[in-house]
Amino acid sequence: MTDYIQEQEMEIEALEAILADDFKEIHSGESGLNTSKRCFQIKVSPVDDEADEFTTNPVQLALIFSHTERYPDEPPLLNLNSLRCIQGEHLRILKEKLLQEASENLGMAMIYTLVTSAKEWLSEQYCQDTSLEDAEAEEAAKDDVIIPHGEPVTVETFLAWREMFEAELALERAKLMPDAALSAPKEKRLTGRQWFETGRHAVKGAAPASEGSDEEDEDEIDFDSDDFEDDEDDMLEHYLAEKSDSSTHSSKRVNN
Numbered sequence: 001m002t003d004y005i006q007e008q009e010m011e012i013e014a015l016e017a018i019l020a021d022d023f024k025e026i027h028s029g030e031s032g033l034n035t036s037k038r039c040f041q042i043k044v045s046p047v048d049d050e051a052d053e054f055t056t057n058p059v060q061l062a063l064i065f066s067h068t069e070r071y072p073d074e075p076p077l078l079n080l081n082s083l084r085c086i087q088g089e090h091l092r093i094l095k096e097k098l099l100q101e102a103s104e105n106l107g108m109a110m111i112y113t114l115v116t117s118a119k120e121w122l123s124e125q126y127c128q129d130t131s132l133e134d135a136e137a138e139e140a141a142k143d144d145v146i147i148p149h150g151e152p153v154t155v156e157t158f159l160a161w162r163e164m165f166e167a168e169l170a171l172e173r174a175k176l177m178p179d180a181a182l183s184a185p186k187e188k189r190l191t192g193r194q195w196f197e198t199g200r201h202a203v204k205g206a207a208p209a210s211e212g213s214d215e216e217d218e219d220e221i222d223f224d225s226d227d228f229e230d231d232e233d234d235m236l237e238h239y240l241a242e243k244s245d246s247s248t249h250s251s252k253r254v255n256n
Helices: 004-022 088-104 111-144 155-176 179-183 192-197 214-220 226-230 232-255
Strands: 023-026 039-044 060-066 077-084
Touching (some): 004 023, 004 111, 039 111, 060 088
Antiparallel strands (some): 023 039, 039 060, 060 077
């Protein structure tokens, strides 16, 4: 034969040890239960493993119970009161849920199981709303962050840009040059000295020193080449020498 009183006393001792200050005995008159037996109150808060132990929970309720004559083979008497910010409709829904679980756990001590279930239910109903608000606030903060546009300048990107710029510049210069200057082989182009020795500096339209038309020879002259720049001094010396010889011959004819 089951000793219900002994089982009930053992459960009360276990609850006192586990719940400490959250567990206390109250007068039957303030329990809201229709019984003259001992009544107890347990403070229930949402489950929040990440919260600081000193953080105040946003909601809290009082789970009030009293053992019946044949508990745990029959459900306990239950009542719920709001201690902090819990709607009456939520208390009704949770009470129905706990009574259903009590009927499913007959034959064993079930008060702590019901307390755990109530904690989880409060977490689902109230703590998820807080998490959602935090997530929305975090998204709003991300929207306020100014994201710079464009690619940051580095040594590598600058060198790549400069190479592309120089290639485009060379292409534009090539478009401005005559086709003959681009197609003529380098060895057929006249140096500055060769151009001077042809006499073109003195006689306009003189015969070319090499085969081909005057237009082709003029196209072949590369005035911008390094050879032309290097022979400028030699051209000047050659010109002065010719003038000196011419002056000497003239003097001799006058003296004769």
